[in-house]
Amino acid sequence: RFQGAFDLTIHLNKNLPPAIVKEEIKWLIAAGTDSKNERLLPLFGGYWEEYELWTEAFVTRDSLAKFLERENKRTEFENRDRLFQLWPHFVWNAAAAYMNFWAITNFKIQLTNPMPENITIPTHDYQLGTLLYSVSMRVESESPKEFFQTFYNRFIETTLDRHSFLDKKSIWNYIFSGITECEGEETALKLIRTFIEELKTDSTIKNRDETIARAEEFIKSVNSEGFIPKTLFFAIKRFHRWRNINHDADRTVQAEMLHDLYNTYQLFELEKDFKHTRTVFFLKTAFNKSFSELKNELVNIAQKQQYGELSTEDIQKLYLDLYLIPNLNEEEKFFLARLSYPHLKPEDTAALVQAESSNGEITNLVVQLNDEDGNLFLIRAPASPKEISRLHALFLDSNLIVKFRPEQEFLVALSERGFIIGGLFYERTDEQTAHMEKIVVSSRYRRKGISEALMNELFNRLKGEHFSFITTGFFRPEYFYRFGFKVERKYSGLVKEL
Known part of the structure; x- marks a missing residue:
């Protein structure tokens, strides 16, 4: 085990004909992973025909x-409540797993035993690793009604017969969500619509009208608000469970909880496929009780993100424009800063401030830090052309000849009294890469950690906008090596992966 070995399960055939065994092994291999290359069955090991045995990874x-069954025997109220909270997670994952098998067969073959005995599901809703034990009981079927009703009868009702306290009126929503998680909105909604039409022609189905109503309600919700993926849904749900207990949590504590949830549920990874993840997360948590104008604007942003209508720069601008909405309270401003700039830690002292520019009123993130002597300084973008001019003068004072261009962007460091004491400038070269030109710090403020703070703030802001790389010229390479820059053949200077 400690030298690369692992535990395995050995299956020994006693009475099945060899042809059937080979057929089943083909299914174990073919259905081992789903269309997203995620494991659906335990990893297959090997088949030894002469011994009539095969192996797979031990679960x-x-x-x-x-x-x-084991957890229910404890009978404590808290334990049953935990199972009740986990039940939607189990249903969601199970529905997705059995749908995955049907999808692998191009919706031709379904499993007839979607029982809780045939599946193992992680016991925390932020974990991955749902696995089916067997795919041996199959039937040819292209009917969504047969799939949904078999799953409901064999998985839901079987479990509720044993553990009636798990019953939820909204359980169909979690079944449909599992299907949508697996197949995406377009295919899932098509299957659900076909399911509705099949139900309408079959009067023998128990609770038919209620099931149709639940299906139609789900379709309406997805069409109007978009689908909320599993990890995002359960992260939001966990936040509200915590808030119901911790009513008096201040905004910093709430921000810590949001930060922890975003990392625990790996929502940064989810953003790659669901661009509106962060917007929806904040809308449903930090801004859940905000006034309608702010929430409506967030809904509009989320919808545009969902359908790929916005670039990273567009999103950032729309986030910052939210700050211009009248009558925002201090808590809303606090969370808007963290929505707009993901790199901000809960305890960071930062604020969004409004300033006049040639293009009208703009919103600027200001981060407050302390240098190595304990003196306060600020980092932000320049608030006016005059500040850019002062930064240019600082470069000249340091014998650095630079020429600013309209497409370049700037970060400046300011002393507690408001004097510009350092800064840098950069530009976006493509959607993945930014190029940093030069950095400068006033001579009397050097060796106090200000240049490091400027560099790290730049890295964090770019990472928050989903940039992958930052480049710079091959000047003072020893300085940039400290930040992880290196030489690569694809780049003329130095490059750092963000």
Whole structure:
């Protein structure tokens, strides 16, 4: 185990004909991973025909049926409440897993045993690793009604017969969500619509009208608000469970919780496929009780992000424009800063401030820091052409001849009294890469950590906008090596991966 080995399960055939065994092994291999290359079955090991045995990776976690049975025996109220909270997570994952198998067969073959005994699901809603134990019980079927009703009867009702306290009126929403998680909105909604039409022609289905109503409600919700993926949904849900207990949490503590949830549920990864993740997360948590104008603007931004209508710069501008909405309270301003700039830590002293520019009123992030002597200084973008001119003069005072261009952007460091004591300038070369030109710090403020603070603030802001690389020229390379820059053949100077 400690030298590259791992635990495995050995299956020994006793009475199945070899042809059937080979057929089943083909299914174990073919259905081992889904269309997203995520594992659906335990990793297959090998088949030894002469010994009539085959192996697969050993699954240490219990089946869902065993887990529920064991946990339910404890009978404490808190434990049952935990299971009640986890039940939607189990349903969501199970529906997605069984749908994954159907999708792998191009919607031709379904599993007939979607039982809680045939699946193992992580017991925390932020974990991955749902696995089916077997795909041996199959039937040819292209019917969504057969899929949904089999899943409901075998998985939902079987579990509720044993653990009635898990019953939820909204359980169909989690079934449909699992399907949508698996297949995406377009395919999932098409399947659900077909399911509705099939139900309408079958009067023998129990609770048919309620099921149709739930399906239609789900379709309407997805069409109007978009689909909320699993990790995002359960991160939001966990935040509200925490807030219901911790009513008096101040905004810094709430920000810490939001920060922890965003990392624990790996929502940064989710942003790659669901561009509106961060907007929806803040809308449903920090701004859940805000006034309608702010919430409506966030909904509009999320919808545009969802359909790929916005560039990174567009999104950043729209976030900052939210700060111009009248009557924002201090808590809303606090969370808007953290929505706009993901790199801000909960405890960071930072604010969005408004300033006049040639293009009208702009919003600027100001970060407050202390140098190595304990003196306060600020980092922000220049608030006026005059400040850019002062930065230019600082470069000249340091014998650095630079020429600013309209496409370049700037960060400046200011002393507590408001004097510009350092700065840098850069430009975006493409959607993935920015190029930093030069950095300068006034001679009397050097060796106090100000240049490091400027560099790190630039890195953090670019990372928050999903940039992957930053380049710079091959000047003073020893200085830039300290920040992780290196030479690569694709770049003329130095490059750092953000």
